[in-house]
Amino acid sequence: MAFPIWPGWLPWGTRLYDLCQSAQAATASRSRGIQRRLSALSTPSRYTNANHQLGRQSMAETTEVVIIGGGVAGCATAYYLAKAGVKATIIERNSIAGQASGFNAGGLNPLQGAGIPGPLAALAGESFKMHQVLAEQLPAESGIPFHSKTLVMVNVAFDESELSDMKETLEIFEGADGFSAHWMETDELLKMEPRMNPSAIKALYTYGNVSLTGYDYTKALCKAAEGMGASVVAKEVTGLKTSGSRVTG
Template identity: 30%
Template structure:
């Protein structure tokens, strides 16, 4: 399978969908797929609907890191469970998803970096994660032949990686075999609401009656919810990734400093990305949500580049419809797969920086480059919550660039929320009301 998945990728699950279900899951990214999987395993009649392709958006465009390191302390227990679940799921498919335990390493170029890493370390200890601080000498031994000397690093040996454009479709296969009905190329235009609560969904193919709906729509979630009077301060930022041609092995795990992040891929090349850099297309939602993001902007004023307007059809583009009827073609059908162009200048910079960091490997050829839209929240942690305004609706969105790795853990949490089962984790940090009830903004850790 080529990377990333796009609208040109073949449809694997054409449908049609049934007329009735116990639960409808909206969104075929890693969160939606895993939610459907665990609902099916619980004996629930579940239908998962994707407007384009399973993993067509950020779920096949991310770095492929499965990391516990640097997580918000409230996310970390879910991520520790996800780490275990990934191993279990990889063993349940005959597809090689590229799951490798290579560790994750954050390099320190300053004393401030080391201080931030040390401040986070007690979270790892509390969760039983094997993170530790490396000395400058240990960094040189772990990742040899770098042209730059680092003061130290934060390192988590048990962290993993996988090939997302292979892994998420493989998880969809497991969900299907467990009994979930998966349908691609089928947009949900809106919720069907009766007597103030969910009674199903209206799709481009017709209605599905269901008493429960899970929205895992990624970058499209805010647009979908706004139509139903639920306002969520979610924005989407563009992140660019480049894939190199095959290169000599440098290091088996994921590595990042403040300029570049890299990790080996199964094809012998490396995935490169800019550490801590993303781009926001300014649109109506950006203006509405700005007050909620002031704390984040003050903490990292140079981490976001602002662009004047999103391309036509993007969720927060100025011309994207905010209101439509159930028998209208929705914005979700108008753009089946959100496929932003990569930042060409950033790709060239990544190529140059990687070559300068490892001059002994010779010329760095770029095989491909792509971008994805990361759904993010003001405090850099997701919304995972039952919607009090609309009984029967559960939302899991705003994973803030953490979704691929934590996907199985969050999918299991969402399935438990819907069925009333034991969630096993404290979700108070992820409630939607935190943005409206006067709670102080508490940013996730900037590591």
């Protein structure tokens, strides 16, 4: 039994700036963007999000990048593309952050999770650094605070069998820059939280994970992207039209 330590949630947008620079170079060599025909799109759906009404029912005939979906992945992509000078259009059938991106726990732990430690560790570390930059810049760029804060977590053991995993967590946190961890004995734990079950044998105190409000974070990415030239269209994509290797609508 423990105060939960959230699993590694990989923030979207990692390495997107590098990818956007490549996209910018590619689009610069073309005299026009990808032609997008609205015949591939259905009629607008209803929008009830009072904080971000997607009432823009028209879309330029030409755009460099179309992003299908206004979740955190789509909005982060639009944000970093806009940073690189690439115009993007988000097409969202519901509301920005209206699905899973707006209702996730918002926990950032780059040290633990599926593939971490392991093959995804470097990706998670770089993603976390990008989040730290965004925590400073994005609220000012968008006007939307998303309440990013560093967490203290306490993982409580009631049985000796739980200590091996906690010891591994201790070593991981001690070895990472900006993170720390230490053991707490029962008396120290009870001073921190007198209502704790006194049968606890030990606890692990960790510092460094971050939490944020996923809904506001996604909205902030979208708003900042729009401020740099991205656009949002309230439509539903039902298919793609192609001509050779090009998407035309």
